[in-house]
Amino acid sequence: GQSGLGKSTMVNTLFKSKVSRKATQPGREERIPKTVQLQSVTHVIEEKGVKMKLTVTDTPGFGDQINNENCWDPIIKYINEQYERYLREEILITRKRKIPDTRVHGCVYFVPPTGHWLRPLDLEFMRRLSKIVNVVPVIAKADTLTLEERAEFKQRIQRDLKAHAISVYPQEDFDEDPDDRALNDRIREENPVHRGGGGKGNGKRVLGRKTKWGIIEVENPMHCEFPMLRDLLIRSHLQDLKDITHNVHYESYRVRRLNES
């Protein structure tokens, strides 16, 4: 997503630690780079004895130029490079016991809260990327939309996605278990999901944003859908994201490559 939509803040809030690229380079004034760059930061985080190696890849410069044609190319290239890496390991006769997995399991795309429709850039990006990676669209900085405006905006976005046959995560065709389906339907209805930024609250410590007209609580589902996004990405569907990446997206890549050679 474009610069300033709160991507780094969201990632830090999601993992409750400073894992974004900006967090690892504090104090630097943000300047928009002239070309799209991809920068990855890897951390090992731990919770209740469970360790996770988390890699967050940022794309500064995306959508920020006057001419944004093909600004998605470096991103597509990066994702395919990770599939290629995995493929090379996989076709070795003596494979490593555990193939190092640098593939992108989820791509969160930040849509600015215009309240209107998806912009041409949003459509083009999601159309291309949803074919090769799990895309989770998110309405950024949703605290500028009233509940009514949010609902309308979401509906329009969903209609837009459907009209252009763009399949975002969770996708419709991959439901296996009927129980899973019920869960996915609810989530799909709420998709895209909103979020607000992170900060400090009042007497009772809440994660939120303090304004003259009230305090916006990030983890309050009445205020913003951040908890749902977190649940989706981490608590319930983390493994699902990995499975679909491996069984669907990586497989398509593999089949394409093997047919080429």
Next chain:
Amino acid sequence: QFSDSAGYVGFANLPNQVHRKSVKKGFEFTLMVVGESGLGKSTLINSLFLTDLYPERYIPGAAEKIERTVQIEASTVEIEERGVKLRLTVVDTPGYGDAINSQDCFKTIIQYIDNQFERYLHDESGLNRRHIIDNRVHCCFYFISPFGHGLKPLDVEFMKALHGKVNIVPVIAKADTLTLKERERLKRRVLDEISEHGIRIYQLPDADSDEDEEFKEQTRVLKASDIPFAVIGSNQLIEVKGKKIRGRLYPWGVVEVENPEHNDFLKLRTMLVTELHDLSEHFQLLKSRIGSAFYHERKDLKLRRMQEMIAQMQAQMRMKPGDD
């Protein structure tokens, strides 16, 4: 008031006469509004002028936007307040900044502005000058997104291309997405970038020493306050403490459009209104600053072109064979 005391001629009454005539004639003002889709431009304009300029608004979807180039849409409305008439034209620029490649998106806008000036110049040098309609763009509100870290490359390029042709008033839109600290940081950042790129934005001129105190104080306050103004607009009335006010209702509270603690809407409106209703230097200044600069530039250009033509003709005459 006529006085019959010796030495009083009565022309001291002239300002009143001028005032009466102007009030009768009414004022014209053309405001151009530029910014990406979804920054609340229409809502803000409607809030500023307490009117509904866009009753049957249609917001195009992304697929249509891909096909479109920048359009110029002018809507005129006659507003009256306390007997003073204002013919307000708002020039919208839908499509600006929407395309994936926005490289040429302000060519149309520049052309439009130039055309209005040409037309006025032409009318002014015509035979029937009584009913010239002044459609020149007097002021351009440029909407800056509150979601970025400052100006975007497109913002910079637009303002650099247009600051010599129109009074640019940068406005930070949808200000309710920013905390106070974030707002101040953004304003500082925007001002830094504006000066870094040598962009000339509209500066409120100082009040004259002979203006009344209230006006001077108002001007002082406006100048001291941080531009660009960070504003919120709303067409909805919300009940707050028994009163119906314009605002936005969120689960966590109500943002009030006309509350100076919430945003700079009142300051923006005061600034605009001061320019419009006063038969003061400010009004003339706003209209004539670009007018005279452009006019002289164009006149110079015309003059230069004529001179070039004459020079060419002379050169040709000198070159004609067999004339010596």
